[in-house]
Amino acid sequence: MVFELTTYEAYDFANRRHIGPSPSEIAQMLETIGYDTLDDLISATVPDAIRQKEPLDFGEPMSERDALFHMREVAEKNQVLTSLIGQGYYGTTTPAPILRNILENPAWYTAYTPYQPEISQGRLEALLNFQTMVSDLTGLDIANASLLDESTAAAEAMTMAKRTAKSKANVFFVDENCHPQNIAVIKTRAEPLGIEVRVADPDELDATEVFGAIFQYPGTYGHVRDFSGAMEALHENKAIGIVAADPLALALLKSPGEMGADIAIGSTQRFGVPMGYGGPHAAYMSCRDALKRSMPGRIIGVSLDSRGNKAYRLSLQTREQHIRRDKANSNVCTAQALLAVIASMYAVYHGPDGIKAIAQSVHRKAVRLAKGLESVGFTVEPNEFFDTITVEVGALQNVIMKAAVRNGINLRKIGNTRIGISLDERTRPDTIRAVWAAFGVELDYDSVKKREYRLPEAMLRESAYLTHPIFHMNRAEAEMTRYMRRLADRDLALDRAMIPLGSCTMKLNATAEMIPVTWSEFGDLHPFVPADQAEGYSELISDLNHKLCQITGYDAISQQPNSGAQGEYAGLLTIRNWHVANGDGHRNVCLIPTSAHGTNPASASMVGWKVVPVGSDAHGNIDLEDFRAKAEQHGDNLAACMITYPSTHGVFEDTVMEVCEITHKYGGQVYIDGANMNAMVGLSRPADIGGDVSHLNLHKTFCIPHGGGGPGMGPIGVKAHLAEFLPGHPEHGQAVGPVSAAPFGSPSILPVSWAYILLCGGSGLTQATKIAILNANYIAKRLEGAYKILYTGNNGCVAHECILDTRPLSDSAGVTVDDIAKRLIDSGFHAPTMSWPVAGTLMVEPTESEPKAELDRFCDAMLSIRAEAQDIEDGRIDPKNNPLKNAPHTVADLVGEWDRPYSREAACYPAGALRVDKYWPAVNRVDNAYGDRNLVCTCPPMEAYSEAAE
Known part of the structure; x- marks a missing residue:
């Protein structure tokens, strides 16, 4: 019998993981927008002058099974010893319910x-x-x-x-x-x-x-x-x-x-x-x-x-x-x-008694360790301590350090004659025995006095802490699990709905990419272990950096900055150090468009620079003549310009290369903010269009999760002439100062981005960028007419995000951008970015992760909001007492008295709201002014919770 082979219609597993629309949906969306092919849309959107000449090529995308197998092999090159190095990092146990x-x-x-x-x-x-x-x-x-x-x-x-x-x-x-x-x-x-x-x-x-x-x-x-x-x-x-x-x-x-x-x-x-x-x-x-x-x-x-x-x-x-x-x-x-x-x-989970018991246990173990060392003549300092001791060992330092490693223990080398030891909640009796053995001490563990304290008597804590009832709740696992579930249900995250925030790139973090984060080989390494114990991390970081260089066109990457804002600061600091080395330390002016992220001017001020704002033209682009004039005016002192590309207005500006040329002409360096790299990967490289430095938001473009406001990673890429001025670290003996505590920032989340690139390959990453642009243009097309699309490119296209001008509704119906944002909650959506970069507008970025059905649900909700505003304009509903002004509505609004001139159904089930899996906010609209007038920033008494529930 001959079997006919069945194939997916160019819709492989990698695309299912990160690309929302199916091939048939892509075709429908292109028809709506008015293009025959995806490449036609990209050609109309992205200027040819900035397109990269060669496609990204990392080889074939890996399957989940192959990627996880490969990552496990790399992870196993890390040696997980018990690290008693301390210095601010300690072994700890994540309670299983929290994990x-x-x-x-x-x-x-x-x-x-x-x-x-x-x-x-x-x-x-x-x-x-x-x-x-x-x-x-x-x-x-x-x-x-x-x-x-x-x-x-x-x-x-x-x-x-x-x-x-x-x-x-x-x-x-x-x-x-x-x-x-x-x-x-x-x-x-x-x-x-x-x-x-x-x-x-x-x-x-x-x-x-x-x-x-x-x-x-x-x-x-x-x-x-x-x-x-x-x-x-x-x-x-x-x-x-x-x-x-x-x-x-x-x-x-x-x-x-x-x-x-x-x-x-x-x-x-x-x-x-x-x-x-x-x-x-x-x-x-x-x-x-x-x-x-x-x-x-x-x-x-x-x-x-x-x-x-x-x-x-x-x-x-x-x-x-x-x-x-x-x-x-x-x-x-x-x-x-x-x-x-x-x-x-x-x-x-532990409560005050549990936390105190852990602290006491750690201290008692440290005392027992110290007594054992002192019993054979070692000098231990200080006499009073909490968890850390320093031992004078003279010429035996290297011998003891190596012996400890053979026993599975990392200790801290201090100078040439001392060793530091810090204990923690994971310290076991065998750990202490292994340390003693490294020092040549043979003792019966139980023979060393168990309950002795070496804390200064005058400094023992007498004041209470963690007194709020939340820290005294029933800590049975059932209650803890339900508490965490109750809190999660009060939130709206990507596992429930699209979060269409412009410039924030809230896209899917695939499950397979998250799995390695909690592997012991990645999670249990101290940042200052010997290099030969972190060969897996070294390989991961090296390969990730290499791929990021290919993606951006830069020559070197630093993974040290542990947020996008930290990346901005590190990048500007790198430029500043380069200027100083060239005898141009007087250069201290930074040109920044008025539409730039708020972190841009704040970062410039952190490196001691003066911010000179540059205006925008009528199309939202950088005003080239204003830029040229200010670059010339400050030419002798120009340090850098900071630009975002595509622009914060969601457009690929044709003049970007000219902006870079002007900056270089007057001796400055070009910092290209990487916030919008989601529209560039595989299509255009910031280094090729004139950038000298960029930070990459790995928590945006490269799939590290936002986590409710962090973690983030903001590595910077630089041209070769800046590489030697990248952040260094004293633990690596580097002269350039660090910007973060650890040499590689927050490396335990780098497996997410590495896995993302391995799973997508160059072709998958490029396709993701194209679909991000497709999804944004589809939303713009569906909503045009109801809302003005504030800025578009030469062919009427937007990049990966679009700005909806909602200001006319304020004039005609008294409907503010806040009202729209809160009404979207009733439909089960997080609002787009509000009032930035243009006050009174919404900036929408759907990302490539969202399928057509979710995009349509969002568009239906936005069109319904426009219709409600029309009802106000036409006098059909009260301008002050209506679903928009009273949004969001909670489940409590379904019961009790109802005195509003619209139905409960209209309130709670607008267009886009799911009937079966309806999301209910936990509270009605929050009074911001009251919160600032009556500032309370610690847990209120439990009676307040009871009152709130009544």
Whole structure:
């Protein structure tokens, strides 16, 4: 018998994973737009002058099975030893319910930053728990909802101190017992700002000469000191005191707030987040109430909704870079929301008694280890410590270090004669025996006294922490699992619906790509292990960098920046270092279009540059004559220009190469923001059109999940002449300073992007870009007429996003962009980007992940909203009491009294809303003004929850 072979119609598994529309749907969409083929559409959209000449070719795309098999082979080249290196990174255990229900759950890892609070109540509550945990442990009034890592948090604290101190000094004091990476990142941040950093013993602090000081608690070598006296001296001289504190140690030790600290920073990594070769981990920052408006990062607050129920939201957003631009407190954009959620759940899971028990256990093990070493004559310092000791070993250092590795243990080499050892919650009796053996100590483990403490008596913590009932809930797994599920159900993430945010590229993170993230070989490596133990990571990073160079046209990549904003800063710093090396350190002007991301001007200010804005023409493009005039005006001092391509208006500008040529003519470098690389991969390379530096949002274009506002990765690509000025790291002996705590930023999420590229291949990546452009043009075509498409290219096409002009509705019907955003929630959608880059508009980016049915559902919802606005215009419905003004509607609106002049069905089931799987927001419209007037940023009492439920 002869069988006829059946084939998929050019619709392979790779396309099913990342490309939403089927071939037949693609044909239908092209017909709607008016093109015969996809290539015809691309030719009409992307200028020929910027098209790359050779296609991307990484060989054939891998199957899931082959890709995971290959990645497992690479992962196994990493050697997972027990690392007792410390230095801010510790072994920890992620409770299984948290691992499965949060870290591996797309309901949590595919969510967006909670700018729409009504559909973010779950993660907002979890982040409020995080803030409460941090505020309690540090003894300070208010905390933010996470920063990128401890070292960058330390640098942020320094600049915050500079902004808020009344001292006129320009010196920042750094405790020499701070972790080396913290000192290095502080120095990197300080140098372009002209801040003098003085590193010394805390006893040498002269508070009259500084505007602020930071101390490590406990110190990197284990010392536990009370900094109360230093704080008093700083305050007497109008300076700011900062403590970098280990949150687990704070379960036993006096809090920074009780010492008089103004600011506390640190990492919550050891609260259930794997080391991951350096990240991602949620850093924290807390401060006195008086400083809250100067604190960088996001702050979750408590407000009310339109029916008077408790509701959470982002507070104090006027401090942020999208409002204040170059005057912002920081360029911080991506937080580490997913990791902050995990850390907060770790605290909920264990409660205060559990956290204290873990801290006590770690300390007792450290004491037992120290006593064993002392019993055979080793000198152990300090005498009082929490989890870290330093051992004087003289000429035996290398012998002991090698013996420890043979026993499966990594220790910390300090100078030429000392060894550091830091214990953690995963330390077992066998671990201690293996360390003793490396030192040549043969002891019966049980013979060493078990319960002895070496904490300073005067510094034992007496104040309570984690007192809120949420940290005392029934921690039975059933209740914990249901709590996490309840919170997830209050959110809207990509596992439920399209999130069509322009420039944010909320596309699918394929399951197969997420699997390696939680493999032990990637998750359990300390960032400072010997290189021969991280050969798998080395191979992964090297191959990923090579492929990213092919995609961008750049010659070198740095993976160190752990967010897009951090990538901007690192890229500009690289340009600045190049100018300085060339004797052009005076170049300090950066040309930035007025439509640029808010992080662009904020990043420029962080490297000490002056921002000169460039206007847009009537078509939304860079005003070339204004650009030329300002480049000429500032020619002698021009450092760089920052542009986004395709433009923030969603158009491939024909003049981009001319903009680059003008910049180079006057001695500047071109920074091309990589936010819109989703429209370029496989079609155009930023280096080919004139870029010298770009950052790549791996959490956008290359599929690392947003996680509710982070993790992110923002590696930078550079031309060859800039390669030697890329961020370095002291652990690798490099002279150029680091911008992040770990040498490779947050490497444990790089397997996601590597897998994405392996699974797609060059052809799949290029097809993804084409479909992203197709989907955007399909939405633009379906909605034109109902809404004006604000900017288009020469042939009436848009790039991967389009701007809908909703301003006429405000004039004709009193319908604002906010009303439209909230009404979309009733249809089960996250709103597009609101009022940026043009106030009163919506910027829509569907990405390639969305199938035609989801695009049509969104378009139906938008057309229904236009029809409701028409009803207001025609006088058929009340202009102030209508579905748009009262949106969103909750399930509670289906019961009880109903006094509105439209039906409950019209309220709750508009076009686009699914009947069976309807998404219900947890609250009605949140009152932002009330939340800012009545700022509450820690968990409210449980009675408030009861009141809200009534």
